[in-house]
Amino acid sequence: MMQLTTREQSGVLVVSVSGRIDHASSEEFTRLLEPLLINCRQGQPALLLDFSGVAYISSAGLRVLMMASRQSKAQQGSFAIAALTPLVQEVFTISRFNLIVPCYTSVDTACKVLGQ
Amino acid sequence: MKQVIFWGTRGSLPTAPTGQVIREKIIAALAAANGRSFRNRDALEQFVGGLPFTVNNTFGGNSSCVEIVTDGPDHLVCDMGSGARPLGQSKIARYGTPNPQTYHIFISHLHWDHLMGFPFFAPMYIPGNHIVIHGCHQQLEEAVRMQMRAPCFPVDYSQAGARIDFDLMTPDLPHEIDGVRVTPKLQLHTGDSYGYRFDSAEKSVVYSTDSEHKLDDLASFDSFARFFAKADLVIFDAMYSLAEATSVKADWGHSSNVVGVELCQAAAAKRLALFHHEPAHDDAQLFRLFEESIRFEQITRGDRPPLDIVSAYDGLTINL
Numbered sequence: 162m163m164q165l166t167t168r169e170q171s172g173v174l175v176v177s178v179s180g181r182i183d184h185a186s187s188e189e190f191t192r193l194l195e196p197l198l199i200n201c202r203q204g205q206p207a208l209l210l211d212f213s214g215v216a217y218i219s220s221a222g223l224r225v226l227m228m229a230s231r232q233s234k235a236q237q238g239s240f241a242i243a244a245l246t247p248l249v250q251e252v253f254t255i256s257r258f259n260l261i262v263p264c265y266t267s268v269d270t271a272c273k274v275l276g277q
Numbered sequence: 278m279k280q281v282i283f284w285g286t287r288g289s290l291p292t293a294p295t296g297q298v299i300r301e302k303i304i305a306a307l308a309a310a311n312g313r314s315f316r317n318r319d320a321l322e323q324f325v326g327g328l329p330f331t332v333n334n335t336f337g338g339n340s341s342c343v344e345i346v347t348d349g350p351d352h353l354v355c356d357m358g359s360g361a362r363p364l365g366q367s368k369i370a371r372y373g374t375p376n377p378q379t380y381h382i383f384i385s386h387l388h389w390d391h392l393m394g395f396p397f398f399a400p401m402y403i404p405g406n407h408i409v410i411h412g413c414h415q416q417l418e419e420a421v422r423m424q425m426r427a428p429c430f431p432v433d434y435s436q437a438g439a440r441i442d443f444d445l446m447t448p449d450l451p452h453e454i455d456g457v458r459v460t461p462k463l464q465l466h467t468g469d470s471y472g473y474r475f476d477s478a479e480k481s482v483v484y485s486t487d488s489e490h491k492l493d494d495l496a497s498f499d500s501f502a503r504f505f506a507k508a509d510l511v512i513f514d515a516m517y518s519l520a521e522a523t524s525v526k527a528d529w530g531h532s533s534n535v536v537g538v539e540l541c542q543a544a545a546a547k548r549l550a551l552f553h554h555e556p557a558h559d560d561a562q563l564f565r566l567f568e569e570s571i572r573f574e575q576i577t578r579g580d581r582p583p584l585d586i587v588s589a590y591d592g593l594t595i596n597l
Contacts, residue, residue, distance in 0.1 A: 184495060217577070220519055220535050224492035227523055248576050255569040256535050257520035 165193045171276035174206045175268055179214030182222030191225050198232050198240075207239035207275035211268050215249055223258050230262045243271040278457065278480040278597055280346040281510060281550075285339030285360020286589040288486075288516045288531070288553035289390050292338035298559065305332045331560045337591025339363065340390040341553060343512060345475055345482055351379040351455040355473060355484040355512075360591065361394025369399045377405035381454055383461075384412035385486055386470035387420040396425050396432060406439035411446050411454075413461050413471045418443045451476075462504050464488035465497075466530035474504060480597045481507065483546075486514040486553045489530045490540070492523060498540070505544035509597050512589065513537040515551040515566070534570040541584050542577065548585040550595070563588060 163186055166177045176197060182190050201208040210226075226242065233240035243265040245253060253259040265271035285291075309328055315321040325333050342360030345353040354364065372378055380400060385391055400406045410421060421443075425434040446452055448471060451460045458476040463469060465488060472485035483505050491497065505511050516522075516531040534551055541549045551570060554563055567588035574584050587595065 184498065219577075220533075220539055221492050221495070221498075223519065224523055227520075251572065251576060255519075255573045256533070257518035261520050261524060 163189050163193060165197075167197070169206070170268065171272040172206055173209050173272045173276045174200075175209050175211055175272070177211045177214060181217040182215060182225070183217060183219040184221045187219070187221035187225050190222060191228070194225065194229055198229055201229075201233040201238035201240055202236035203238060205238060207241065208233065209240075209265075209268065209271050209275060210242045211244055212242050212249060213244035213246065213268075215246065218249055218252055220256070223252075223256055226258065226262050239275050241265060241271055241275060243268045278345055278347050278475060278477045278482060280597060281482060281512070281595045282344040282346065282364075283342075283360075283550075283552075283589045283591060283593045283595075284344060284364040285342035285356075285358040285394070286336060286552055286554055286591055286593075287338050287340050287358075287556055288514070289340070290556045291340050291359040291390075291393075292556045294335060294338070302332050305329075329564075331564050334590065335560050336554055336563050336588070338556070339591050340393065341385070341486060342394055343484060343552075343589075345457075347455055347457055347477065349455040349457070351381055353455065353457065353475070354380060354382045356385055356391045356486070357382060357393070357395040357398060358391050359394045359397070362397040362399075363591075364394075365397065365399035365401075369403070374403050375405075377403075377407070379407040379455075380409070382408065382410045383459065383473050383484070384410060384414070384417060385464075385472070385484070386466060386468060387412075387414055387416060388468070388487070389424070391487070392420060392424060395421060396430050400439060401441065402436070402438045404438040408439050408441045409444055410441065411444045411452075411459070413446050413448055413463070414469065415445070417445065446471075462501075465491065470530070472504065474508070480509045482597070483508045483511045485512065487530055488514050488532055489522070489528070490532050490536045492536075498543070501540055502543040505540055505546050508541075508544065508546040510548045510550060510595060511537070511541050511544070511546045512550045512552045513540070514553040515570070516553050516555050518566075534566055535573060538570060538574050538577065538584065538586070542574070542581055545581070546584065548587065548595075551586070551588040554588075 241263040339360035340358030341356040515534040519533040519535040
């Protein structure tokens, strides 16, 4: 079962994601992200997904990220991902999702930018 | 079924290489030769054969037309894009005019890039030939006739020498044609499109182009995985990147290399052919997509057997 743990760092809401985000778990991922995305709006802390614990993401998982990115933009909030493992980074590059969702090399780097 | 021959692999619009593109290939070949001289033609052929695909070849620019070579006497063809012209020429070269042939043509949908080659398909002008155009669209015959009518084309449909019949197929219902079981499947595309699964006693081929896959529709994913199940070859619409297909080009009716790999993995298919290439992409871009598709399959394979991936190009023959 997928679990998201949250913490605050430099004014950014950092959400740790772990495991596999595939066709079987994408709906659960959507459901868990939903309450966090509601607050991802102008004047609220940026929402950063720490992907260091994600071993795999399928197209269905990538779609969840695209929908999250769209919703945050519509609400004028900030949404990003950080610390992708090398394999997940490759999936982002091959699918070109690195052009859709801001991806930072580390949580610290992301917090420096998003926490300002 | 013995072979699949790709006569046209380009999506939406036929393309042709510019002089500049050819010039770049020549420069790359000469740079690789680095001043070498060649004893004879064979030595030259060997050297050229060892150059990268993007230098010694091209993906080509004809729009969708794929031949499935069977053990039977008839000819099975998917779509009549501009690749139908070289296909027709090859048939005339092989059989001439005095040997009547039967052609079964399966039309995915009625958009122009999948029909435009028919008026240039030489066997249609040869008396004695029999052409059966199979499809699932009610307007199938009208669409074929319409493009051979003034002011669209100088030769009227009535000038066809061959006998032409139309066969309206029922989706999901297998049809026995020339010893092959052919099953059409409805696909998501403006005006609808249909994929075809061809099953013979020993081999299975799926032709699935102009088909969009919505990532949140898990039932559709499972349905296509069943349609592709254990196929020896899946010819798949990989026109866009996944990001394009789900964002700026959502609802344009096409899919991506990533979804093609995932569906074939779920289906335990043996080989995937990337097809319906974006006309704006040059050989280098298409080859990069091909390499990335191979890498994506490697890193997502898990415990499954490897999926063989090819990127279809005009003139490619695959032995099943």
